[in-house]
Amino acid sequence: MIYDMKPEHIIGEYQEVTLDLYGGIRRLILYTQIETPYPDGKLIVSTTDTSGVITHLNKSFVEMSGYTEEELLNAPHSILRHPDMPPVAFKDLWDTVSRGEKWQGYVKNLRKDGGYYWVKATVIPNVRNGKVVGYTSVRRKPSRTKVEECSKLYPTLF
């Protein structure tokens, strides 16, 4: 499940926006300008089913997102969707993996506390007996150069 964000969870001054997420979900987003740096040497790993619902995750995912494991399991991956990310980026992701191909890109993710963190994300379809049964996503520390490029590019893609 995915819920509207709550002011009591937010750290710092925040802005509000309502986002239309994949699957007809509308979510109230409260977001700040506070960045959590991606830690050195760690990978965030998760798997989803074919509709993007989280089925497996590792400890780094919990640490960086600010959610508990219970809150993340069975939630749509769009729980991380930040309003600064252009919808066209996620359309490209879904179009690519639906074709059975690997997708890679730089993503600004939303934390439970309203802050954000940048990742270099790779998503691949999990093919079992010739059929896509889900997706694996691995996020790693991005280069600052790429983050700066994307920070300038993404606002132009809305």
Added chain:
Amino acid sequence: MPYILTVSPDFSPDHISGWYIFNTWLQKQIGEAIHLELYNSFQAQHEAIHLDKIDLIYANPFDAAMLVREKGFLPLVKAQGMSDEAIIAVNEASAIRDVTELSPGSRVAVTEDPDVRLMGMIMLEPADLTVDNVQIKVCDSYVLVAKQLLRGDADVGIFLAEAYDDLSNIIKKQLKILVQSQIGVIQHALLVGPRLAHRRDELRDTLLAMNVDEKGRDVLKNLSFDVWASIEDEDMEFMIDLMDTLNT
């Protein structure tokens, strides 16, 4: 003709005798002749794999993906509680204090160990370093990677964490760790090949019960872990998917 057991060439030299003892133990347990063939290089081992000479292999995760997908190998067990991690280090006297201070053109000392090199290059990405814009210096061992750093012939070295820990204190004092991976889910796996696959269940049961008797525990001690853990087919598929995502 005996079956052939081999071990990924990145194993610690301290464990050579351990693998011979393990092989003797395994032959007695399953009543089959098995020859332990240790290759000096990844290239030599890969040639043996491509010629279908191998029946049992303690494979690094990078090769495990190829063995399962292309050669029909099946997973058996992994060392419980162990994972492959990489370390990025520089000479202690280096002005570099953080990976992001490295620049394109840096000389990077590595071994042929494919998964460690992969993890290491991922940790260099935050500095915009890729295999295309650094100078890769391939060494035959992690001791030689360290020597490249000590002599100033390389700016940065990528180590298997276990191998770094095994370096002498004198060497380690002259090096500085910039970053150590904390991935936790990448590890070696013992796989069985097609010729011996009909005994997979028996092999797995035998290995999982290895820590039950004293002799088995002693054999494991020589390999520096306590017990094997089973790898289900889906666990293996997950690991392969993970390696696929990283290998870009």
